[in-house]
Amino acid sequence: MSLVAIAGSGLAELTCARLLASRGHRFRLAPEPATPAGSRPLLLNRPTLDLLDSLWGGGLLDGTWELGHRHVTWGGGPAERFPQPARVVDGTVLAARMRERLGPGHPDGEDPLWTVTAVAPDAAHRQCGRRELLAGTAQLRPGGDERTARLATTALGWVHLTPLGAGRCLAQAMVPGPAADPAALLARLLDQTGSLSVLLLPPRTAVAVPAAPRLHPAPALPPADGTGGLLTVGAGALRCDPLSGTGTAQALRTGILAAAVIDAAAVGTSATALCAHYAARLHGAFQEHLRSCARLYSPAFPDPAWQDELAVPVGGHPHA
Numbered sequence: 336m337s338l339v340a341i342a343g344s345g346l347a348e349l350t351c352a353r354l355l356a357s358r359g360h361r362f363r364l365a366p367e368p369a370t371p372a373g374s375r376p377l378l379l380n381r382p383t384l385d386l387l388d389s390l391w392g393g394g395l396l397d398g399t400w401e402l403g404h405r406h407v408t409w410g411g412g413p414a415e416r417f418p419q420p421a422r423v424v425d426g427t428v429l430a431a432r433m434r435e436r437l438g439p440g441h442p443d444g445e446d447p448l449w450t451v452t453a454v455a456p457d458a459a460h461r462q463c464g465r466r467e468l469l470a471g472t473a474q475l476r477p478g479g480d481e482r483t484a485r486l487a488t489t490a491l492g493w494v495h496l497t498p499l500g501a502g503r504c505l506a507q508a509m510v511p512g513p514a515a516d517p518a519a520l521l522a523r524l525l526d527q528t529g530s531l532s533v534l535l536l537p538p539r540t541a542v543a544v545p546a547a548p549r550l551h552p553a554p555a556l557p558p559a560d561g562t563g564g565l566l567t568v569g570a571g572a573l574r575c576d577p578l579s580g581t582g583t584a585q586a587l588r589t590g591i592l593a594a595a596v597i598d599a600a601a602v603g604t605s606a607t608a609l610c611a612h613y614a615a616r617l618h619g620a621f622q623e624h625l626r627s628c629a630r631l632y633s634p635a636f637p638d639p640a641w642q643d644e645l646a647v648p649v650g651g652h653p654h655a
C-alpha cells in the first residue's frame with residue numbers, strides 16, 4: 336500500500352489522511368507549523384456537519400456554538416426567518432482535533448508515492464474576479480438573538496452576521512473589489528442593510544481577505560520517473576464564495592476524491608487517467624459555483640462594479 340505525505344494541517348488534507356489510513360495506506364504528517372494558526376470561525380451548515388460526522392465520527396464538534404435559524408433579506412425580497420441548524424466552529428481547533436485523532440502516522444525514511452497538499456502558489460490559480468470579504472467582530476445588543484445568523488444585501492454586496500456565543504458576532508461583507516478602508520466600508524454596509532440594529536456598534540477594526548473564486552487548473556500530477564504524484568486539495572485546489580456554509584464541505588470532498596485517486600491507483604488503475612478525472616471533477620464543481628454566483632448575485636447587486644466582477648472570464652484577473 337502507498338506511503339502518502341500529508342503536507343499540512345488543513346481539514347481536507349487531514350480528512351484525506353484519515354480515509355487513506357482506513358483503506359490500509361500509510362501517511363506521514365508534516366510537523367505542526369512553528370507559529371500556531373490564529374482562530375478562524377467557520378459556519379458549518381447541516382449537510383457539512385453530517386459529512387464531518389460520517390467521516391470522523393461523533394464528538395469532533397463538542398462544545399461548539401449552535402445556531403438554529405437564519406434570517407435572510409435578499410435582493411429586495413421579503414425578509415424571511417426559517418430554521419437552519421448550523422454550528423460555528425474554530426477551524427484551527429477542528430484541525431487540531433482531527434490531527435489528534437489521526438495519531439502520529441508513519442515515520443520518515445522512505446520516499447512517499449504521493450503528496451497531498453492544500454497549498455499552491457497564487458500564480459498557479461485561475462482567478463475569477465477581484466472580490467474581497469470584509470470581516471470584523473462586534474458585540475450583539477444585550478438580550479439579542481444569539482442563535483440566528485443573518486444575511487442581507489445592498490447594491491454593493493452581501494452582509495452576513497454570525498453569532499459566535501458570549502454576545503460576540505462575526506460581521507462579514509462580500510464586496511466586488513479591493514477595499515481601501517475595510518472597517519469603514521463594513522460599517523456602511525451594515526448600516527445600509529439594517530444589520531446594525533442587532534449590534535451594539537459596528538466592528539472597530541476589519542480585515543479584507545481576497546475571496547475571488549479561483550481554481551487550480553492542474554491539481555493532480557501522477558507519479559512519474561521516480562518523482563511522487565502530487566494532489567492539491569482544499570483551499571489550494573479551489574476557492575468558492577463562503578455564502579452558505581458549504582465551503583468546508585467542498586474542501587472535504589476534494590480530500591475524499593484525492594484519497595479515492597490514490598486508492599484506485601494502488602490497485603492498478605491508470606494514475607494519469609485518475610488525475611485527469613480529479614481535475615475534471617474540480618473544474619465541473621468550479622463552473623457550477625460560478626453559475627450559482629451569477630444566478631444569485633446578478634439580480635441582487637445592481638452596482639456596476641458587481642456586473643463587471645461577474646462578467647470577468649475565468650483567469651481574467653491573474654491574482655489581485
Ligand SMILES: Cc1cc2nc3c(=O)[nH]c(=O)nc-3n(C[C@H](O)[C@H](O)[C@H](O)COP(=O)(O)OP(=O)(O)OC[C@H]3O[C@@H](n4cnc5c(N)ncnc54)[C@H](O)[C@@H]3O)c2cc1C
Nearest residue numbers: 343344345346347368372377378453569570577582583586
Ligand atoms: C474568507 C473565507 C471565509 C470562509 N468561511 C467559511 C465558512 O464560514 N464556512 C465554511 O464551511 N467554509 C468557509 N470558508 C472555506 C474554508 O475556510 C475552507 O474550505 C476550509 O477551512 C478547509 O480548507 P482547507 O482544508 O484547504 O484547509 P485550510 O485550513 O484552509 O488550510 C490550508 C493550508 O494552509 C495551512 N496553514 C494554515 N494555517 C497555517 C499557518 N499558520 N502556518 C502554516 N500553514 C498554515 C494548512 O496546514 C493547510 O495546509 C471560508 C473561506 C474563506 C477564504
